[in-house]
Amino acid sequence: MQGLQQYIEKASILVEALPYIQSFRDRIVVVKYGGSTIRHDGEPDTVLQDIVFMESVGMKPVIVHGGGPAIDRRLKEAGIETRRINGLRVTDAATMKVVEETLFGEVNAGIVAEIEALGGRAVGVSARDTGVMQVRRHRPDSPDGPVDIGFVGDVEHVDPEPLVGLLERETIPVIAPIGRGPDGEAYNVNADTAAGEIAAGLSAEKLVFLTDVTGIMRDPADPESLIPTVRINEADGLVGDGTIVGGMIPKVYAGVHSVRAGVRKTHIIDGRIPHSMLLELFTDEGVGTQIVQ
Secondary structure, eight states: OHHHHHHHHHHHHHHHHHHHHHHHTTOEEEEEEOGGGSOOSSSOOHHHHHHHHHHHTTOEEEEEEOOHHHHHHHHHHTTOOOOEETTEEOBOHHHHHHHHIIIIIIIIHHHHHHHHHTTOOEEEEETTTTTOEEEEEOOOOOTTSOOOOBSBEEEEEEOOHHHHHHHHTTOEEEEEOEEEOTTSOEEEOOHHHHHHHHHHHTTOSEEEEEESSSSOBSSTTOGGGBOOEEEGGGHHHHHHTTSSOTTHHHHHHHHHHHHHTTOSEEEEEETTSTTHHHHHHHSSSOSSEEEEO
């Protein structure tokens, strides 16, 4: 009977997920898969298992990935110094070449291969080569005026049609956040920002940020201080009072932008928790922070 009880509990979990599966069928979910949550230890990647599961039950997942740790490693191997201004990587021509080769040739190809090994269908997408993201050169302000940090781009326009075509063929697009500038050159785009812009362009149902923290917390040292829901008009205050800091800021503002553009919800969850996406999307409680109207 003990074994039977375990099966009954598993069935109850599936029944709890059923209304969510039904409501999300044929809906687009953009997932930002961060460099800090990509597995490199040979263990099964439950994030990609979750994404294959989502596609199998009729959802339309789209992956936008980062790759900072892999880029840092490749730059070090090439003897190229990493410099940052206002948290952004200074990207000269030599650095951009390494960034593009690493993001698309290594990280992107690895994600596609793993999805296919799990029985899914995926295709690597360079947002530059497909024309998905048109960008302009980013020039951050400094006390002496705008600074040129090289081939770093701000998104001006998203063309969702190439991605829609892939989704209609029941394929998971895996997007490297490299945009095309007006000069035809490749520009590196912050992956959080790219995910928010692409989610808005696709009118996605959800945007999910997978990161290495539980979500937005009042006190990072206290796991019980998780803020389960943030409304878009609260974001500026949480940044201003220091609750949202560092790398969480671009995630939150990308989420706010996408919700204002029509995405129903943005979720920030810990990608290190096994099956965290299924727990967030298909259970009543969830495990992270959601950003809503």
